[in-house]
Amino acid sequence: MLAGIGLLAAVTVGLTGCAGSGGSAPAASGGISEAKAKTATSAADFGGMKGLVASANAEGHLNVITLPPTWANYAKIIAGFKKKYPKIAITSANPNGSSADEVAAAKSLKGQSTAPDVFDIGTAVLNQNLGLFAPYKVSNWADIPADFKDPAGKWYYDYTGxxxxxxxxxxxxxxxxxxxxxxxxxxxxxxxxxxxxxxxxxxxxxxxxxxxxxxxxxxxxxxxxxxxxxxxxxxxxxxxxxxxxxxxxxxxxxxxxxxxxxxxxxxxxxxxxxxxxxxxxxxxxxxxSYYNQAINVDAPHPAAARLWQEYIYTPEVQNLYLAAGAYPATLAAMQKNKTVNEATLKTVGEPPANFxxxxxxxxxxxxxxxxxxxxxxxxx
Missing domain, CATH: 3.40.190.10 (Periplasmic binding protein-like II)
Structure with a gap:
């Protein structure tokens, strides 16, 4: 049995999803242009986090896909993003879909405002579709172990159960x-x-x-x-x-x-x-099996996509993964930096040695x- 698994059942997991209506992605007035946002490889390309937030707010929308509310605490994660960035509506499509469905949606909806902006995708499907992903390095890039990420920033582990x-x-x-x-x-x-x-x-x-x-x-x-x-x-x-x-x-x-x-x-x-x-x-x-975060190279809301990635790798969200029983990618760094929720980690238990x-x-x-x-x- 996983250490503390009986206790973990008492951890609250959010059960209500959050969705917004679809919308077009205008040029990021108040931030950098949409064309520049599509090629941005770090927050520095937006002039820093304030510029990234301004650009994402100007777009006003984010499309996520295949994120069931009960999966790894995504109801709370999505709700937290909406609370932190209230000017950005979220559409959560096909919550019970597969990694292959994410890829199919990106291809079939290419050029449309309803295409997925970001992916939470399994490794095998990711490796078959590397051309779909845009390079981007989050601000705490160094907190993600070297073997947990693509050196160019096209993908990075987020969590595993x-x-x-x-x-x-x-x-x-x-x-x-x-x-x-x-x-x-x-x-x-x-x-x-x-x-x-x-x-x-x-x-x-x-x-x-x-x-x-x-x-x-x-x-x-x-x-x-x-x-x-x-x-x-x-x-x-x-x-x-x-x-x-x-x-x-x-x-x-x-x-x-x-x-x-x-x-x-x-x-x-x-x-x-x-x-x-x-x-x-x-x-x-x-x-x-760690899942991977990645940005759609043709994201209709490229700034919001990059802001989502910045949000996902904050200790706040990485601790939400942990609270659901999923080990976050930055766990070692959070333990070192003392930003991990120690009570939650004690309940979940350390990752097994025979992983x-x-x-x-x-x-x-x-x-x-x-x-x-x-x-x-x-x-x-």
Whole structure:
């Protein structure tokens, strides 16, 4: 179990999203021109943070995408941005979408005011679409470890959880202690993952953890694909996208997903959560996968996009990630600078020593194998 995971369920997770209406992106009167904003690589290009804020206020809008309110505290994060910058409305599109959906939206909406300005995107999909991202370095660039960011600033890690098993204790009499348990008859028709592993990083990470737990490795995820093939043949694998509603109704009584999302489905979800929902981190290798922040090279609101990135990497927001059970990218720097919320960190627990994350090359290789093998593995 993740240290303090039972206590973490008491951490409040915001459950109401914030959205604004769409709008066009005018030239940044009161700041630099829109053309210059699109090529700005730091706040210095705006004359400093005051200039960046002025330019973003002139645009008056920000489009984010695939940020569920309960995911890593994004309801509070979005609400905090709106409170801090009230002249900037936010449209939060397709909150339950995948990393692949983010890319598809950027391509199909290119040149339109509704295109996404920023991405929160999985590594495998990011690496396949590097041409979509604009270089930009946030003011506390040095707080992000060197191996957590692109040297040019096209992307940078923001947070990671640990891949976990969530289950409804009122419907699962024997708690899972291993992946092998999930193949048993008591789990028939009960196990779900967060979408298509060839499209969604969270779903792919469930396969990667299955590989680690079944004799595979970050360099060999085939055992994970084989596990899900067995799960399907046993009649235990559900082709249902799990949500709070499917968890509460009992339709998806077991879900493999990030720890912060399983926690949000339980008591931490407040009145909307399932009080019987438990979260398990299996012993052995703990699988994480940092998501990446990036700016759309064709962002319709380029200054607001850059201001969002500055906001995301403040200790305020990095601590909000932590409060949801997600380890922020700047955690080490915050500990050194004494800006981390120590009470929250104590509740969540330090990142595990046996943490495994696929490298960019490993994720690309794994994604290629999934694309070739996944559908055949779960056919029938």
């Amino acid at each position: 640990l891949m976990s098993i969530g289950y409804d204790s009122s419907k699962v009499s024997t708690p899972p202690t291993s992946f092998a348990d999930l193949l048993g008859p008591s789990y028939k028709g009960k196990v779900a993952i967060k979408g298509d592993p060839t499209q969604a990083n969270e779903a792919a990470s469930a396969v990667y953890l299955a590989a680690l737990q079944s004799g595979g490795s970050a360099d060999n995820i085939q055992p994970g694909i084989d596990f899900f093939s067995k799960l399907k043949k046993a009649g235990n694998f559900l082709s249902v996208l799990p949500t709070q509603a499917t968890v509460n109704s009992g339709q998806t009584p077991v879900v493999l997903q990030w720890s912060y999302n399983n926690l949000a489905f339980g008591a931490a979800g407040g009145s909307a959560g399932n009080p019987n929902w438990k979260t398990v981190i299996l012993p052995g290798s703990a699988l994480g 495994v994350q696929l490298t960019a090359d490993q994720a690309t290789k794994a994604g290629t194998l999934l694309s070739a093998k996944w559908r055949a593995a779960i056919a029938g």
